[in-house]
Amino acid sequence: MSEVDFEKNVMTEILPSLIDSTCMDRRMMLNFPPKYGELIFDKEGRYIRTDSTKATNEEKKALLEWKRRNLEIENDTSKIIVAFESKIKFNNEDLREDFEKHFKGAKLQKLKKEDSLEYKIDIEKIKLKGKFKLMDLSKFPEKDKIWGTKYNFNFSGVAYFRKIQFDTTKKYGILDGGFVCGGKCGQGFRIYIKKVNGKWKVDKIDGTWIV
Structure with a gap:
């Protein structure tokens, strides 16, 4: 199995947990509490x-x-639609220090040429169990128009994730992601994952930016 195929399989497995952990119902965020007192x-x-x-x-x-x-x-039991950037791109930021600080004793493998290769996730293979449903970002209006458009479903925001960087044993990984809920609304994440009893799990999520 190639490095790209291995990572794609891990991303496909871990995505339901990533979506549930990072995405939010935009309606709750826009329902601001009133002044009281x-x-x-x-x-x-x-x-x-x-x-x-x-x-x-x-x-x-x-x-x-x-x-x-x-x-x-x-x-409300209706599904919350998340626009998902299905093309997983390379992260230019150096994650080594954060990774090795979090996973004591683990070492990120050295990046190879194929590690920068992009790949696309098949949304149909992502089995979400919660309230969210993914729709490919390419089906939405471009750029700022995505927020001003009226939809016949509960649209919550745009989710994206960058390529996973693994340790030398392929038991630990780190990646960045984000959820954007408006032109000036969103949050970025640094996500730590690990393999437990043959299954990939989210170990910790740290915030990296917020607007």
Whole structure:
């Protein structure tokens, strides 16, 4: 089996866990909690706290509506569509230090020419068990138009992952990924994976950027 085929198989196996761990329901993120109470500032104008005992009737109604909407979203059983970048690209960032700090004693294998080769994931082979469903990013409008378009399904955002870098024993791996939920909304991840009893598992996820 080639290096690319090996990695592709691992990515296909681990993707359901990656999607469940990094993707979010965009509706929850955009349902911002309302102001509730009087804002208290110090003499220099710096915020100290909010006195919720001084909430107005309008604010109380707004809070109830916010809670109702959150509950409505949580109870919605329809699938949440994630635009997935099925082409897995090479990560130019050096991950060696983070990898060897996390997996004590493990060493990343030296990069070879074939490690930079891109490959495409067959979405039909990804078996998701949760509330998310993948749709190839190529089926969506390009760039900023993706956010202004009205869809007949619950569109949540764009998920992408970069190529996995493995250790010399092929028991540990590290990769980067991200979930973008709007023009100025998203988060990046550094993901550590390992093989346990013959199965690949997510060991830890660290945030790398957020907007």
